[in-house]
Amino acid sequence: MKKYIFFGLFLLLAIASPIFAQTKVSGIVVDKSKQPIPFANVVFKNSSTGTVTNEDGRFYMESPNTYKTLLITSVGFSEKEITLNKSVNYNFTVELSEQESLKEVVIYTGKTSKKNNPALDILRKIWEKKRKNGLYLFGQYQMEKYEKVEFDLNSIDSAFMKKKIFKGMEFIFNQVDTSKITGKTYLPIFINEALIDIYGDNKLKKVKEITKANKTSGFEGNQQIISFIKDLYSDYNIYSNYLTLFDKSFTSPLSTTGIDVYNYVLRDSAYIDKKWCYNIVFYPRRKNELTFKGDFWVNDTTFAIKKINMAVTKSANINWVKDVYVEQEFDVLNDSVFLLTKDYLMSDFALNKKEKSKGVYGKRTTFYRNHEFNKEKPVDFYKEEVNFRDDEVYNKTEDFWNENRFEKLSKDELGVYKMLDTLQTVKKFKQLYDVVQILASGYINYDVYDIGPIFSTFGYNEVEGFRVQLGGRTYFGPNDPWRVQAFTAYGFDDKRFKYGFAGKWMIEKKNRIIISGGNRRDIEQLGASLTTTNDILARNFGSSAFFTTGSNGKLTNIGLTNAYIAMEPIKNLTFQTGVTYKTLESASPVFSLDYYTTLPTAENPAGVVKSNTTQSEFNIQAMYTPNRRTVAFGVERSIANSPYTTVFANYSQGYKGIINSDFNYKKIEIYYKQPIIIGPLGRTNLILELGKTFGTIPLGLLSIIPGNQTFFTIENTFSNLNYYEFITDQYAMMQWNHDFNGRLFARVPFMRKLNWREFVGVKAAYGTVSDANRAINASGLVYVAPENVYWEYNAGIGNIFKVFRLDFAWRGSYLDTPSTNRFTVKGSFGFYF
Structure with missing residues (x-):
């Protein structure tokens, strides 16, 4: 954007x-009925300087040399010479006459033969x-x-x-x-x-x-x-x-x-x-x-x-x-x-x-x-x-x-x-430039400090109701070696303040060795994505969408503290390791994250239940993005190109007892995205996600197949799934999307002028959840894993009014699941060439 x-x-x-220039000429080439002739050849006679008329028959040419004659030719028409009386000749109307007889290789429609054509031999x-x-x-x-x-x-x-x-x-x-x-x-x-x-x-x-x-x-x-x-x-x-x-x-x-x-x-x-x-x-x-x-x-x-x-x-x-x-x-x-x-x-x-x-x-x-x-x-x-x-x-x-x-x-x-x-010294220009900078960056600059991001100022969910957020960051320039960022937010229904702050410092420039840390207390929609990050200030659509389908009250109060060190020893290959401490507790009376610390027995049929999760975790991850280009050389960079291949792997280990941590476990996550340009057939995106957790963990730490209860298309989510519909501790997800770039619609005469673009796609997920993880579940939520493979398929129309896209998605399996969608329509906005 x-x-x-x-x-x-x-x-x-x-x-x-x-x-x-010494010679300039422009005009339009038409036939005897005054209809424009597209792709006619226009050259200065006895020169190699020429052009071809556009689809409206118009042309413009200039040359530093002086020419007196213009030569116009087109397949199916007699050539015509125009005398140029002046060095500048604008708005010519050149009428060509149809040839009475044509060579065998020429077709009257303007299409050339694929046989006996010397141009094709060359x-x-x-x-x-x-x-x-x-x-x-x-x-x-x-x-x-x-x-x-x-x-x-x-x-x-x-x-x-x-x-x-x-x-x-x-x-x-x-x-x-x-x-x-x-x-x-x-x-x-x-x-x-x-x-x-x-x-x-x-x-x-x-x-x-x-x-x-x-x-x-x-x-x-x-x-x-x-x-x-x-x-x-x-x-x-x-x-x-x-x-x-x-x-x-x-x-x-x-x-x-x-x-x-x-x-x-x-x-x-x-x-x-x-x-x-x-x-x-x-x-x-x-x-x-x-x-x-x-x-x-x-x-x-x-x-x-x-x-x-x-x-x-x-x-x-x-x-x-x-x-x-x-x-x-x-x-x-x-x-x-x-x-x-x-x-x-x-x-x-x-x-x-x-x-x-x-x-x-x-x-x-x-x-x-x-x-x-x-x-x-x-x-x-x-x-x-x-x-x-x-x-x-x-x-x-x-x-x-x-x-x-x-x-x-x-x-x-x-x-x-x-x-x-x-x-640069004109006040009016500076004001205009500042407006554009605000729209481009999302921040309002005051000397060495930015207010924003302005696009996160307002939000809504069932727990907080209407939400207002104010934030900012330090900003001395795009190559800052360190940066501090913070926000505070208030929900008018839950009447609670939230906050977050984080800092980054690049301690070594050549290999981009960066240390970072922060703390956040906020409300979050867990299960909005499979491959998770520990970005302190990240917030997903499920937590802040103004309009949703169905109830989105399954929200969590999250406390997150982390400290990391990252480095990039090879261009676009990044390693990161650190520790995370988090607390999880339901934010809604209609949703529970309860789990048994002591399972029910004959002597104690109620067992012992705990409603909040405290967890300390060690992480190490690697990300490889070949052919990615970035902007700036500071602690934060912008991405300059798209798309590019992405390979991401993360290993996490939870340690019970450290700072009152509740669980021991090991988790592996792998993400792979491969864009493929298939010449005139358009662009394909392949996405694969794999993950497995070793150990017994509660709902708040399990892997949720990501649903999408917004009205917008979101990559890596399933359009017909609700949040928490599928629960897993090991999973595999595959996604294929293809953009034909309008190639099919271009073959349909009445649709050509619309310049719509067609999309198709398929998404599938497989997963299981262990008996041990089912056994400690006290949330009241029934664990359902997509052991029979959940899949859905979609078709879409893009480039509607140049900025809007509609996606139609159908369930392919689990069709009888109550309170879910078999079919949904999602939309998205974007600026695309």
Whole structure:
């Protein structure tokens, strides 16, 4: 959620700089009935500069060179030349006539033949050679990389400049630029530059990047913005079958499956940098799929790409993004090696895809140079630093940047830095920035202290009734080596105060050795999750949901005190060990945690019953999250990317008699989550949880199969289960969910424009509970374990109004259990591309 809120800031700010091209042209291509012609080819005659019209038939092109003729062609239509009388020619309407006769390989619908198509013959040669091109030719490689990222407010007009929100900041509109891709005016609002050394080993399949310098426009907290950008614009290989952009898999025009989703047309051939190349145009066969339109130039001998330009089709099922444009250029190292030297990616973020809608451009320009090959590095060289930050990277002088930039900044680009720095001193801007920071972090900052989290201020449950909470934390910056956090809460029905406080201190930075501890007295819904944590300040949905299905009075008064030490010896591999002391007691007269300390006998049929549990526990756990990226270097970090694999294991041992502890036991818990991207078929999530407790323990310490009595979809819970419906001391839970990303609905004509997305899933749980644990139960709750496997299945529709999802879940077993649901409907909100 945090990363999307940064767009709120971008939509409130501004600046700019003009660069004038020699030839600019825009317009629309139509047929004789004035209907737009999508994916028509538009080029400056006798040049390699061209584009493809979008689905509305519109185009925009510019070039630093002067051209006098525009050539427009489209499958099924006669080509047409347009004379350009001026250097700037906007709003052309070009009408094409249908051809009277067509070659055999051309189909009138605009789809190209899969047989006897020379473009496909060339495409097959590209497939054969793609593993023998560029960096793949060498065992090792290294190079320098310069990356410039910029965010711009676009579609600036006079009415927009006069809005009250910009009062006091009018100076930001002194310079306005025009996009060479869309022809729209824009205002830069954020710039970041980075110089990076890249080392790769194709044999080891390892890559390491070392940042030498990094510079931003001066926004505080820019680490979060930069990290968000890196996640948003992840690296991709144009030769791959699928390109991941915005967490989605787009079919590459060079994919081996491209024939099924693209039309290909051999348009031209020419010398480019003394290499004879073919020009192939591609565009999608169907709407709403994750595809591109554009063209590429490919060498006639190596079948390596020399240049490619492509844009995501407007009908693609992707939210908040109106346009995406990709441009890559390759240089020839020698007769056979083509190396990527420039990579340009531009996205137009907007609330809708209407032509005149305002939005934010996100642009990343990357250059590569000084390639070297077959210089082997030791294996340890590629080991990732766990927590390394070199402050000198962020403090390079202007002289350093002037000397080391791959391309000089224009006078106007240099003015952007100056203007953004000036903007930081404007009171109105600071106020706007503070609002966005509050929404993004959930905290209100007062100097070195934060109030919050504000989203936990109000809650409700059957025991506390309406609940009010106030909390805060120390905050000197994102790289704080220590942090203290606390809260207090009050329930208006139980008329009791609750509280919690915790502290963390990173005593060694390199391996992130952290000591922590805290204490909490609160009300909690036990059994809301299987794999538990001892986070002092954590609180689940079951404890605070305003609206629930059925009674949610099975709540527990919990006292929790812990002390831990954690370390990360290897990147994303964390170990933690510590001790926990907790007390558990029912918080509701309709719920009991009673257990027998002395079992009933003939002489004492009532036995001896105790209503509260006191337990001391030792824990050791390990968590491995490969490919996870984090933000900041302090005692607390934010996650920068999603999804990633997670493996978690926890061992706990209870000790009877230590600080009046009641039970001896040993508990093992294992959690595994694996996201899998299946190309055009979407994304799968597999989750497996296993656990077993050795020893005799009461209800408060048993493992509860997690139910969900809220109206919202919650991962790792069962939608048709109530709390405490299944009790276990050993369990196995499996969960499979798949998101088709709208691929099925896109094939249904009347549903295409809705851009809905389909989900399916299955969840199952197996568990048992021992006779000894049943015997000490005095709670009145009948222990039922899912020995016959409880399972349920679900189907859902997502992307409703872009932010809402509905899930429909059915029970697959235990259908005759009284007071439970066979079918339920859950919802969730979220911002997803």
